[in-house]
Amino acid sequence: MNTPTDSGALTDPIFKRGRKNPLGKIGPVLLIAGVLTLFILIVIFNMITTVPAGHVGVGTLFGKVRPGTFSEGIHIINPFLDITLFDARQKTHKESMGVPSKDQLITKFELSIQYRLIKEKAPNMLKETGTPIEVINVHMIPLLRSLMREIGKSVPSAEQFYDNVVQQRIQVELLNGLSSLADKGIKIEKLLIRDVILPKIITNAVLRKKEAAQAAEKAKEELKKFKVDQERKQAQAEAEKRAELIEAEKKKEVMLIGANARLEAARIDAKAVLVKAEAEAEAKRKLIGALTLDGYVKLESMKVLKDLQSGNHLIIMDPDSTNPLPFLNLTQPKQ
Numbered sequence: 001m002n003t004p005t006d007s008g009a010l011t012d013p014i015f016k017r018g019r020k021n022p023l024g025k026i027g028p029v030l031l032i033a034g035v036l037t038l039f040i041l042i043v044i045f046n047m048i049t050t051v052p053a054g055h056v057g058v059g060t061l062f063g064k065v066r067p068g069t070f071s072e073g074i075h076i077i078n079p080f081l082d083i084t085l086f087d088a089r090q091k092t093h094k095e096s097m098g099v100p101s102k103d104q105l106i107t108k109f110e111l112s113i114q115y116r117l118i119k120e121k122a123p124n125m126l127k128e129t130g131t132p133i134e135v136i137n138v139h140m141i142p143l144l145r146s147l148m149r150e151i152g153k154s155v156p157s158a159e160q161f162y163d164n165v166v167q168q169r170i171q172v173e174l175l176n177g178l179s180s181l182a183d184k185g186i187k188i189e190k191l192l193i194r195d196v197i198l199p200k201i202i203t204n205a206v207l208r209k210k211e212a213a214q215a216a217e218k219a220k221e222e223l224k225k226f227k228v229d230q231e232r233k234q235a236q237a238e239a240e241k242r243a244e245l246i247e248a249e250k251k252k253e254v255m256l257i258g259a260n261a262r263l264e265a266a267r268i269d270a271k272a273v274l275v276k277a278e279a280e281a282e283a284k285r286k287l288i289g290a291l292t293l294d295g296y297v298k299l300e301s302m303k304v305l306k307d308l309q310s311g312n313h314l315i316i317m318d319p320d321s322t323n324p325l326p327f328l329n330l331t332q333p334k335q
Contacts, residue, residue: 052072057085109196125184140181222272
């Protein structure tokens with residue numbers, strides 16, 4: 001006979017069916033408690049929301065936008081409330097578009113629009129339009145493009161888009177036109193024209209015009225340089241001519257001084273000859289006065305005869321006088 005302490009009794013099916021398990025009811029309770037705890041934690045977690053700096057939150061409960069906004073910081077909310085954040089900080093939207101002018105040419109504009117979303121209008125923006133990106137895509141960009149096309153129609157030619165006055169007018173008109181976006185929750189603070197790209201046909205014409213202007217300027221500089229060079233050469237030639245004239249004047253003065261000197265010397269020589277001749281004539285007169293004319297002739301004849309002794313001469317004698325007179329010298333005296 002088996003007792004309860006026997007090992008076989010523990011394995012007896014009849015004994016198993018009669019024994020109760022104390023942990024049988026604890027398992028489901030713990031499971032339910034865990035699920036409830038997790039649910040409570042999720043609810044508590046969803047009840048706490050944080051709005052970052054520069055943002056504003058808009059609540060939606062079961063698809064309906066709640067009035068009012070949640071400012072920056074931590075908030076305890078309905079766990080079933082869905083929060084949509086709107087970034088109200090200043091942002092810059094860059095836009096590139098082709099703008100036709102009155103001459104039907106397309107000019108490319110690159111714009112920068114500085115804007116911010118109006119916090120107080122965030123619930124209305126979410127209700128009527130949607131998220132912040134949808135607000136920009138639905139309201140700001142189409143209006144900007146429409147305004148640019150209308151402004152472009154008032155510009156006669158694409159080339160005038162480069163004019164500073166025209167660009168300033170475009171900026172003013174765009175700012176005035178975009179100011180209506182405040183009703184949609186968008187505040188436009190500044191609009192900048194980053195770049196204006198003219199049509200290829202205009203840029204080529206401008207390039208050719210610029211090249212022609214540069215060529216004309218180069219030719220002008222070369223002409224100016226040529227004129228300066230010619231003026232320099234002319235001035236140099238005039239200087240050389242003046243130098244030659246000065247040199248000729250100096251030579252003339254030197255020659256004139258020499259001629260005057262020679263003339264003065266000739267005058268002195270002539271005067272000396274005259275004085276000598278007068279002296280000789282005076283001496284002859286005195287000699288004739290002392291010797292008489294015949295005596296003087298004899299004296300001169302004797303001098304001549306003395307000179308004739310060194311050569312062969314023909315002497316013609318005066319038949320009426322015994323005094324010899326040299327009349328003709330037929331041969332040169334021997335050296």
